[in-house]
Amino acid sequence: RIVLATVKGDVHDIGKNLVDIILSNNGYEVINLGIKQPVSAILEAAEEKDADVIGMSGLLVKSTVIMKENLQEMNSRGIAGRFPVLLGGAALTRAYVEQDMAEIFSGEVRYARDAFEGLRLMDAFMDVKRGVAGAQLPPLRARRVKTGATLERTPVEALPSRSDVAAGNPVPVAPFLGERVVKGIPLADYAAFLDERATFMGQWGLKAARGGDGPSYEELVETEGRPRLRMWLERMQTENLLQAAVVYGYFPCVSDGDDLIILDEKTGNERTRFSFPRQRRDRHLCLADFFRGSDSGEVDVVAFQVATMGSRISEATAELFAKDAYRDYLELHGLSVQLTEALAE
Known part of the structure; x- marks a missing residue:
């Protein structure tokens, strides 16, 4: 029996539902909680249904962070050893799950590249739990690094506030402001x-x-x-x-370090801001660098769209x-x- 869920903040469920289909058709009971599930709901269902395994899915990059937080929550509750965890989703990599996440998780966690690998892992989890002779989980796979390769990363405190992205190109004129x-x-x-x-x-x-x-x-x-x-x-x-349907628009903005600040088109006050990561190596690029800085004396423009x-x-x-x-x-x-x-x- 497996409790399956798309993690908090993520609405993508096609991969999760494929796992549901494959596991259900191979004799497993699947409790599919759906999308945007907080860890409390996942763990509550696992306890209530006496699940053997927990499966978490997500497509967004931020979902990988949520999954890590969920594993840490399982550690803090002292139930990491009770529920093996399957993780899957387009933003995940095997190395991230089986090295980085496995290091912080007290129980067993494995990466399922697709629904069929999920089935193989589920079979392995159950064989181990049932004490089948010779049964064991697939070993955690080590991160592959080229021989002699060294990854030099700039310390966070030494990162520049802005990269060498050009700042003298003309600011485009928006056809209108607002949405x-x-x-x-x-x-x-x-x-x-x-x-x-x-x-x-x-x-x-x-x-x-x-x-x-x-x-x-x-x-x-x-x-x-x-x-x-x-x-x-x-x-x-x-x-x-x-x-x-589509919602689209152009908005005044300026950048401040790693932040892109969206301004109100009428008052010029800060409306919201997006904080972006900065490269730890190479040119130390950040998305915010591609917009005029708040100290430039100019206001830039950014476009957003949502399609459904x-x-x-x-x-x-x-x-x-x-x-x-x-x-x-x-x-x-x-x-x-x-x-x-x-x-x-």
Whole structure:
């Protein structure tokens, strides 16, 4: 039995749901808590359901920090030895999980690159727990470093407040200041920007069989990809699943060290600020460096945008997942992701 969750602050669940599908179809009971789950809810469910393993997922870079904090919370509660932990997500690396996180975690933690590795690890966890003769967890993999390579990092206290990024280029003139909302964008306005290869190969998994047996990728595109794509695009429109909308805008800003300060376009007062990391080596770049400093006497401009396909498509994919219609779920979810990319572009 495994408690599975996307960690606090993260809404990405396709990878987690794939793990759910694979484990459920191989005899495991999966308690899928969903997205944006705080560690308290994850641990409460693990205790209540008497879970054997905890699985945490996330796509965002900040989710890797949340996962680390969650492991530290398990340490402080004294339950690290009770629940082995599986971690997965695009922002994670094996070295980060099996070296850095394993060092701070009192229990067993492993990295699952995909759902199938998650299944293998789950089998290993259970064999060890049941005392199967010869059973053991896969060893933690050491970080690979090139022979003779040395990583020189500048101490934090010695970092410059700004890198050598040019500061004399002209500040662009924004077409307007503030935000605008655009709703009801027709599919025809952005469908042409859809990345077919990312959809078919990356999202839908259309790949030629190894060894040359079976149809090629190009043949699969013609027989499976494009017919299914046409079907889904028609269904999205007839069932009114798309609510494409964008919020975008231009805002005055200045930088201060590692911070980008967003100003109110009317009063000039600080509205909010974003703190960015600075490189510890090379040019010591930071995103804030690419905007005028607060001591320059000039005000810069920054653009932001948010694109969405709306909530109906999420509801439709959730219904398909609940019905165990896995192919339809994966295709509709993957297509909606790529259409959002197309709309952003």
